Amino acid sequence: MLPDIQAGGGMDNFLQNLPGAYPFFPLDQFSIYPIIDLHVGNFYFTFTNAVLYMLLTVILVVFLFFVITKKGGGKSVPNAWQSLVELIYDFVMNLVNEQIGGLFGNVKQKFFATISVTFTFSLFRNPQGMIPFTVTVTSHFLITLALSFSIFIGITIIGFQRHGLHFFSFLLPAGVPLPLAPFLVLLELISYCNRALSLGIRLFANMMASHSLVKILSGFAWTMLFLNNIFYFIGDLGPLFIVLALTGLELGVAISQAHVSTISICIYLNDATNLHQNESFHN
Numbered sequence: 025m026l027p028d029i030q031a032g033g034g035m036d037n038f039l040q041n042l043p044g045a046y047p048f049f050p051l052d053q054f055s056i057y058p059i060i061d062l063h064v065g066n067f068y069f070t071f072t073n074a075v076l077y078m079l080l081t082v083i084l085v086v087f088l089f090f091v092i093t094k095k096g097g098g099k100s101v102p103n104a105w106q107s108l109v110e111l112i113y114d115f116v117m118n119l120v121n122e123q124i125g126g127l128f129g130n131v132k133q134k135f136f137a138t139i140s141v142t143f144t145f146s147l148f149r150n151p152q153g154m155i156p157f158t159v160t161v162t163s164h165f166l167i168t169l170a171l172s173f174s175i176f177i178g179i180t181i182i183g184f185q186r187h188g189l190h191f192f193s194f195l196l197p198a199g200v201p202l203p204l205a206p207f208l209v210l211l212e213l214i215s216y217c218n219r220a221l222s223l224g225i226r227l228f229a230n231m232m233a234s235h236s237l238v239k240i241l242s243g244f245a246w247t248m249l250f251l252n253n254i255f256y257f258i259g260d261l262g263p264l265f266i267v268l269a270l271t272g273l274e275l276g277v278a279i280s281q282a283h284v285s286t287i288s289i290c291i292y293l294n295d296a297t298n299l300h301q302n303e304s305f306h307n
Contacts, residue, residue, distance in 0.1 A: 168224035241267050
């Protein structure tokens, strides 16, 4: 087998020449390619497939909320779409009230809009890659990194607006012995700055891993169906059921990542507004 692979041009050609083999590889689904190229002087702008699907997500979310709320907040007996919007609203509101403590309700409302938009956008954007011939934009590190850095900078600005220079006390908890202060300040600073990376890395890694796993197992199942052997065909039923189960798991991962990211943002906001204070959560 090894000489045939080497003579035939490598493992890529060998895999593509298998009976019924799918002509694309697992990482091809994450490819970004230009749709429209724009040249303005010395500037080069590209409208890519990732931008297209992000734009479609925004249009879908705005259209959904506009249709539901255009007549004064919907119907007294909600339909399925109105129930979905109300569920999202209640879910995010409960997260804000539970995770951000020490603030009155009118202050928390200032954060609700941003957190709600972030959660809704992630909720509709993460499962998008499960649709054939689409791309999961959250599986690209630069996109998730840009999102996490913008959130990190915004939360840091909120911390300085609320506490001024006293915000630096976040790096040194009360009651720390003076000899340990320099080490703890350094550790807290590194931990705080890592938040800008952890939010994006977690989302990127989970989305890429789950989509790649389903793609690989689907390719194995598809190849076994075309091996012209009854034993392979019967044995392929197991991988097919596994692929179906993993598809449901991938959908759960996509939804749960929107939830986890939103909780992380609420926790970071709570730290920025309350520092190391242990205040009870109330409206």
